Amino acid sequence: MNNLTQSGKLIWISEPQTIGENKKVTFTVSFDAGNFEKKAAFDLWNDKCDLLKSFAIGDSLDVDFNIDSRSYKGKDGGVKVFTNLRAWRITPAEKQVAQEAPIQPQKSDDLPF
Numbered sequence: 001m002n003n004l005t006q007s008g009k010l011i012w013i014s015e016p017q018t019i020g021e022n023k024k025v026t027f028t029v030s031f032d033a034g035n036f037e038k039k040a041a042f043d044l045w046n047d048k049c050d051l052l053k054s055f056a057i058g059d060s061l062d063v064d065f066n067i068d069s070r071s072y073k074g075k076d077g078g079v080k081v082f083t084n085l086r087a088w089r090i091t092p093a094e095k096q097v098a099q100e101a102p103i104q105p106q107k108s109d110d111l112p113f
Helices: 046-054
Strands: 004-013 017-019 022-033 036-045 060-073 079-092
Touching: 004 036, 022 046, 036 046, 046 079
Parallel strands: 036 079
Antiparallel strands: 004 022, 004 060, 017 022, 022 036, 060 079
């Protein structure tokens, strides 16, 4: 699964973290899923960390992301799997503007029929 998009409201941004030579920022978006509000945490890495600079908490946005999973053997010998949502583009959410049909003037005829 690649190139997925999620729309929602920005509710949290982490402080930048340095992991080895890499920089990482995590942010959370809330969105409606039927009758329930859901939340998803996305990661931005290195040069993508700057994508959030033009957004503030409460902004509506669209996040394009890929799912990234990694596995490793734990100390107990069992396999551990981590799944991350790796964002690669963030844009302001496109607002749905209801367009009303223009009001047409009614023609009036003096004829009763």
